[in-house]
Amino acid sequence: MTPLRLAYLALAVWGAIHPMSYFIGWFMENGWSLGAMIDAWYVNKATSGLVWDLTIAAIALTLWIVAEVYVRKNWIGLIAIPATFCIGVSCGLPLYLFLRTAPIK
Secondary structure (H helix, E strand, O other): OOHHHHHHHHHHHHHHHHHHHHHHHHHHHHOOOHHHHHHHHOOOHHHHHHHHHHHHHHHHHHHHHHHHHHHHOOHHHHHHHHHHHHOOHHHHHHHHHHHHOOOOO
């Protein structure tokens, strides 16, 4: 595995674990309500702007993944879409780059 692929994989793992530690911490303090967490994301204009920034980035990444998977027929790349929306762009983007840079068979 190339150093670049290892870097993408490390970023995907970090992008899954680090943000999730904050989410789980929030749930432990405030209860396991997804609705309450979403409400917390819109507590002020700064957090609302960040949510929209990440949402737009996630949609753009999804469009790119779908377009490339359609052309390249690299179906495993589709795994990055649920990773993006269930974990975050910080996991989905490096995961897709890791999958995309795999040697062509």
